[in-house]
Structures are given as C-alpha cells and as structure tokens.
Amino acid sequence: MAEIIRTVGLKREFIVGDEVVRALRGLSFSIDSGEFVTIVGSSGSGKSTLLNILGCLDVPTAGEYYLDGVSVRNMGKNDRATLRNRKIGFIFQNYNLLPKTTSVENVELPLMYNRDVSASERRRRAIEALTAVGLEDRLMHKSNQLSGGQQQRVAIARALVNDPVIILADEATGNLDSKKSYEVLALFQKLHRAGKTILFVTHNPDLEQFSSRTITLRDGRIISDVRNDNIQSADEVLANWKEED
Numbered sequence: 677m678a679e680i681i682r683t684v685g686l687k688r689e690f691i692v693g694d695e696v697v698r699a700l701r702g703l704s705f706s707i708d709s710g711e712f713v714t715i716v717g718s719s720g721s722g723k724s725t726l727l728n729i730l731g732c733l734d735v736p737t738a739g740e741y742y743l744d745g746v747s748v749r750n751m752g753k754n755d756r757a758t759l760r761n762r763k764i765g766f767i768f769q770n771y772n773l774l775p776k777t778t779s780v781e782n783v784e785l786p787l788m789y790n791r792d793v794s795a796s797e798r799r800r801r802a803i804e805a806l807t808a809v810g811l812e813d814r815l816m817h818k819s820n821q822l823s824g825g826q827q828q829r830v831a832i833a834r835a836l837v838n839d840p841v842i843i844l845a846d847e848a849t850g851n852l853d854s855k856k857s858y859e860v861l862a863l864f865q866k867l868h869r870a871g872k873t874i875l876f877v878t879h880n881p882d883l884e885q886f887s888s889r890t891i892t893l894r895d896g897r898i899i900s901d902v903r904n905d906n907i908q909s910a911d912e913v914l915a916n917w918k919e920e921d
C-alpha cells in the first residue's frame with residue numbers, strides 16, 4: 677500500500693502571553709492509501725491542531741510532515757495552498773458553505789483555482805460529486821434551504837470534487853443528531869469501500885468502531901494506535917434504527 681501521510685516527531689507549540697501551550701508533543705505515524713482512520717480524543721487533546729497541519733492550513737513548530745511523499749515543512753505559503761487545493765479534501769463541523777449559494781456552486785468552488793478545468797467540466801464534476809452523496813435532487817437549492825445533514829453532504833461533495841489523495845474531517849458529525857451522524861458515517865464507509873483514504877476526527881469514542889483503525893490522542897500525544905478487526909456497518913445501524921421520543 678502506498679503511504680499517503682507520514683509524520684516524524686511532529687510538534688506544535690503556541691505562545692500565549694508568556695506561556696507556551698504544547699498542543700502536539702511529538703507525533704510519529706503514517707497512513708496508507710485506502711485506510712479509514714478515526715482520530716479520537718477529548719476536547720483540547722490536539723486533534724484540530726493535528727488536522728490543520730495535515731491539511732496544510734498550519735505548519736509544525738518541529739518535526740517532519742510528508743504528504744504523498746513531499747516534505748511540507750519548508751514549503752512557502754503559496755505552494756502549501758496549491759498542495760492543499762490539489763491533494764486535500766477538508767470537511768468541518770460547521771460545514772463552511774457559502775450561504776445563499778447553490779449546492780452545485782459550492783461544490784464547484786475548489787475547481788475554480790484549477791485553470792485546467794473548463795466551466796462545463798467543473799459543472800459535470802460537481803453534479804457527479806453531489807450524486808455520489810445522494811443529493812442529485814438538491815443541485816440548485818441554496819445552502820440555507822438545506823437541513824444540517826444535507827449541508828454536511830454538500831461539504832463532503834465539495835471535499836470530493838478535486839479527487840483528493842485524502843479526506844480530512846474535523847468533527848464532521850459534531851453538529852448533527854445521532855441518526856444524521858450515522859448517515860454521514862455510512863457515506864464515509866461507502867467512500868472508503870470505493871478506495872478513498874479518510875481521516876475522521878471525533879471526540880466521541882462511540883464512532884470509532886466504523887473505521888479500520890483508531891489513533892487516540894491525549895494531551896498532544898498518541899496514547900494508542902490500533903487496527904479494528906470488527907468494523908461495524910453504519911448502514912446496519914440505520915436499518916435497525918428505532919425512533920425514540
């Protein structure tokens with residue numbers, strides 16, 4: 677399996693006043709193509725800090741980060757932005773969609789930076805990505821006309837449209853009720869079956885049983901990194917769903 681991500685002794689420190697916050701205290705791990713990894717840990721354990729570095733939104737204070745074989749550490753801001761745009765699909769807790777903008781336009785956005793993609797090709801790929809997340813009947817709805825679960829699926833389509841080497845999701849189910857969370861997990865499992873590499877960050881340990889590996893963070897350190905031989909099916913959970921009130 678090809679290695680997509682490798683970190684060596686990754687550290688991130690923040691200076692706040694005259695205090696040093698050690699958000700990441702030396703993380704070394706690698707992720708292969710086709711893995712579905714959950715990163716779990718309580719609030720403040722360093723999950724978002726790590727994901728922002730892996731997503732090329734931030735740089736480490738020390739240590740190495742290789743994305744698809746390329747060292748990110750000494751890259752300039754512009755090169756990092758290009759790398760992010762070509763190789764990373766990012767999904768956030770609050771969806772980060774443009775308001776009053778249609779699904780299809782939101783999903784087209786990452787392709788606007790790519791001059792090799794024509795307007796018609798852009799539209800075709802946006803529709804394809806929205807169809808993959810089951811929103812083919814919501815193409816022209818504006819984001820404020822969609823439910824939270826639908827907005828998150830638009831955000832997932834936007835993350836897919838560039839065909840990134842890895843999808844990074846930071847608390848992607850954090851604003852959703854449990855049924856909608858399982859729907860998003862079912863979608864991630866479908867993408868995983870289709871060969872996508874996914875890094876799913878959550879503070880909720882109940883959600884780790886749906887991926888093939890769990891990395892647990894505590895106080896900026898990896899305290900365990902285990903394979904899951906008994907992956908649960910989110911589709912099955914949904915099929916047996918009993919509405920409670």
Ligand SMILES: Nc1ncnc2c1ncn2[C@@H]1O[C@H](COP(=O)(O)OP(=O)(O)O)[C@@H](O)[C@H]1O
Pocket residue numbers: 690691692697698699717718719720721722723724725726
């Ligand atoms: N920009 C920042 N400036 C200062 N401290 C930060 C910053 N970002 C995160 N931290 C601190 O780093 C630690 C890890 O934060 P974070 O990565 O957001 O954790 P998590 O996503 O697991 O809740 C926390 O103690 C947090 O307060």
Ligand SMILES: [Mg+2]
Pocket residue numbers: 723724725847
């Ligand atoms: Mg966080």
